[in-house]
Amino acid sequence: MSELAIDVRGLTKRFGGKVAVDHIDIAVPQGQVWGFLGPNGSGKTTTIRMLCGLLKADEGVGTCLGLDFRKEADAIKRQVGYMTQKFSFWEDLTIRQNLELVARVYGLSKRSAEIDATLERLGLVARQKQLAGELSGGWKQRLALAACMLHKPKLLLLDEPTAGVDPRARRDFWDEIHALSEQGLTVLVSTHYMDEAERCDRIVYILNGKLVARGSVAGVIEQSALITFLIRGDNVRRLAESLRHEPGVEYAAFFGAVLHVSGNDRAALERALSRYRGQPGITIEEATPSLEDVFIHLQEQAA
């Protein structure tokens, strides 16, 4: 078994009386890409901030890169690249000036060469003299990635790095992530996109500060024991409301034009659907639940 880049247990954070992160255990082996999923406000950002020493954990023990994550935050900071959710580089500096600042703070030798190489790899050479504030979302995100990669960290903590970024740029970004992980870098990345989750080695789903699912994508889907039927047709929109009230139907949700109807009780689900089968212009078929189905299911269960 490979060494663990992150190994924390019982991670807990309270803000006032509210528990933001509730006894979460995370163990990420070196060189893997882990996806961190959960609805807004579920505690993803708080967890990531605790791991890189930006927030003090109220409870929890463990290590980050073999260092005590509570006591050795300074040493961890030097080996971790943290990409904030909101763009946090200096908008009144150029791309190159931002990178130079970071390079100096981390005390890199051969700064100029390192910066040139990073600019080259991320395709920022032509734009290096542009002010960061003038960049579009996709380029800002590249700059942020370039900056948090500059000191060659062993662990990348990425907090919703692709929010608001176009599909092409997202794809490029993920290709870069995979290339980095090939080189042995460990990545923990939070996201709301299912296609991104599916590109992760493992995913962790947290809800209201609690870890509710963990594993490979297929594993998480299997663990849920969810049964999903897909309903297609012209009148399917009208059916949704009545289907939601049928016993055995946990939820009915649209994925594009297709209605996904899911539940854990196969018999009850079949019974509920039998009344709709044979209606003109409607097809009903069973399918493997998608990851999103499982997440909706987990949220419904918690509600």
Next chain:
Amino acid sequence: MSAFLRIFALLVKEFLQLRRDRPTMGMILGVPLMQLLIFASAINMNPKDLPTAISVADPGPLSHSIVAALHNSSYFRIVAETNDPNAARRMLQDGRVLFVVEVPVNFTRDIVRGVQPDLLIEADATDPAAGSYAIAAFNNLATTALRNDLVGPFAARAQGPAPFNTVQHLLYNPASITQYNIVPGLLAVILTMTMVLLTCLALTRERERGTYENLLAMPTTPLEIMIGKIAPNIVIGAIQSCIILFVAHYLFQVPMLGSFELLAVTLAIFITANLAVGYAFSTIAQNQLQAMQMTMFFVLPSILLSGFAFPFLGMPNWAQWIGEALPATHFLRIVRGILLKDNGFPEISPDLWPLLVFILVTGTVALGRFRRTLD
């Protein structure tokens, strides 16, 4: 009608926001109250009880009467009596007294003989406004002080010309040129204003723009960040000081008697003190507006209670205590001392160490307040 509804909607929003913005409310209520208190009770355009040293070289009874008359005058507070004129003048140089009254040798004898002796008052005229009423009162002494003594055979002395002459020496600023006082004072006030304002935005701007999180995520220590934020502003302060001093000397002909090196060192200390305050504000303030409000709370007393706008010694004790806690007060004395009185290190050191203590305290507060995490 719908226009009223829209205006009403906006009004409701404004009031809701105003109610949530406690610091702004604090400023709206606090600043006028502070100004009212200061203007109404601290500011005294006719300062009394001014510290005075008397040097008496004549043991005669009439000089006792002069001393008694000074004691009785509401303008003078006798803090030292000596028979050594040089010791008294040193107190004037150090700024411990504003006036020295010298009763000459044979004062009593000369009056008895009908020779009009000179009663000398030396005034620290760096702030010409501070002493003018007191000097007028001193001149009246010539006719009133000895009224009870000049009886019997000396009754004639009480008639006719005054039994003695009053002579006034306005030291350090003999022509009572207001600019000599105001322009060095402006150095203190302008630096206070710009330095505090510049640095109070240091961290709040990072916080508002979201770059603070990045700053913390990098391996920088609070002290490193503080030095990084303060040092560039010291340069700005130095440039500003050069401009002010240049204008003061060449446009307003303010004398520069003392050591320029000493002035430069104290300037650097004073600038640092103000930057430390600004930085402390920026660790406390949640946004730039709050930081500016805090700056206002600091700058206002620095103008009004430092001795810049009004004579320091004319203020009541509580106002002087507040003044003593402000760097501008001490720097004002130092800069006037160096420029106008040719003061050296020994004379300014009583005002130098409070500046250093101030830097230490505010720097500690700032570092203590600095959050290494986002908690």
